Amino acid sequence: MNPSQTRHNLMGIYTIWLRDVRRFVRDRPRMIGSLAQPTLFLLVLGTGLGHGLVKGTARAGGGEGYMAFIFPGIVAMTILFTSAFSAISVIWDREVGFLKEVLVAPVARWAVTVGKVLGGATVAVAQGCIMLLLAPLAGVSLGPVTLVTLLPVMFLVAFAMTAMGLAAAARMRSMQGFTVIMNFMVLPIFFLSGAMFPLEGLPTWMEVLVHADPLTYGVDALRGVTAGTFDRPPLADLGVMAAFGAGMLGLSVLAFSREG
């Protein structure tokens, strides 16, 4: 590929990324709306379940400790929901015709896809960062080092989940269909990820599902960074997220390359 085409593709990635970010910044209701659910989970479920839990559950702690335990899980949830549903903009763009403007541009399809994933991931990380503001409420203290380490981990999770949403959206024509499919995927991914409970002493069938869930590794990494203890080697967590993200990105590129 010649250098000028490479420059065009990079510019294309930036352009598509910029549009998504700009529209997010402009859309306050969406920003607030998508934070309401995780906040509710953290405060209401966190408080309620925390009090109900018997003290002594190995890592969940019980009492106040529970809210601190689920806090990284809630951040993961925020990122998961924002990321996975960000791809709905592709279906919207297709329906109103704007996607065509992008697809006929002299920019390679892989660049269009990467721009889209980066845009969705950036928005999801931004949402995740807003959730981080609730850390003191959950009894979690985040030092500067933790914060700096957290950001790339959050981005990796966001990247993988956005790519997954995009891989689905690239093949779908209806917004309703996409919403149904994503809910069908996103809720189990969230529930099985260990965001809300420790993954210990589970029955085998659930153990299998838990390990098949890509977000399990993301939640472990986020919890590892915030609380200091990992279930598995941090590099394994990051490796699985990166591999999953790359695979989904590949599927999305394939789908968009075929689209006329």
Add this chain to the structure above:
Amino acid sequence: MTGPAATDADADAVDAVISARALARTFSAPGRTVEAVRGVDLTVRRGEIFGFLGPNGAGKTTTISMLCTLLRPTSGEARVAGHDVVTEPHEVRRNIGLVFQDPSLDERLTARENMVFHAMLYGVPRRLREERIETLLTLVSLAERADDLVRTFSGGMKRRLEIARGLLHRPALLFLDEPTLGLDPQTRNLMWEYILKLQQEHNITLFLTTHYMDEAEHCDRIAVMDQGRIIALDTPRALKAGVGHDRVEIDAPDAPAVGRHLKERYGVEARVNGAGLSFQVKDGAAFLPRLFAEPGLDIERVEVHRPTLEDVFLALTGKQIRDAAPDLFANIKAGARRGR
């Protein structure tokens, strides 16, 4: 190309913005294949307005999609703006502008933001962007609305914005697919003023499809497509002349006598209707003086109707352009979907 062997075809090729040879596209579905385009040869010269007519399903959209690199030809080849559509799609795309039949704007961005987005995607250098955007928006009379959301625009304004956007990267060639479809007649006329003004100021080539015959008259040349093939390609004037007969109407006090005279002297069958009669003749304007010169014929009034492109279309495809008009119902449905 300088030798004495250079032919007209070579000269055409040098100045060609589009040249397609035996371009074909087949769609396969389980159990059947559809030959949408069956070998199209086409040369569009730099600076001309080229019209593409044909009934629905004739293969127009498929042909344009191949020329725009959105669809790979099954066979044949095409060069657009000097680049091969299959092997150099990005080069082709950089040199063409597209205005689609359906809107393709981001309605939640402003007119200016839509323009900037396009400029960035097409690699228009930053220092040129602002001035070009300003100039083009002024040209299509949208400068005052530049910072309003496109959502608030009327259909005509959106179409104008899309045309301005299509020119932003200075394409050699602008494809306009039904540029005035769904606009009221007044807006259509305005759009054409813009299109012709742009064509003159930027000296670009226009390749357009339309269902409106009066619009086709603006074209330098017209290709009529039917069943995947180009069945006629010429200037509107030549096409109309090719259909042949003018329709002449005459008012005369003794119409039957004139009718009898026409039959005896020229073998022309005329239809008499009270004091009027009408007949068809090869070249009405040349025929009438001869008729007048003959003594004893009392004629009060004449009218000559030249064949219209409508007649051309009917003669070539056996279809009225009305039948060929797009499925309005589909547009209404699409509109309802978008409006949700």
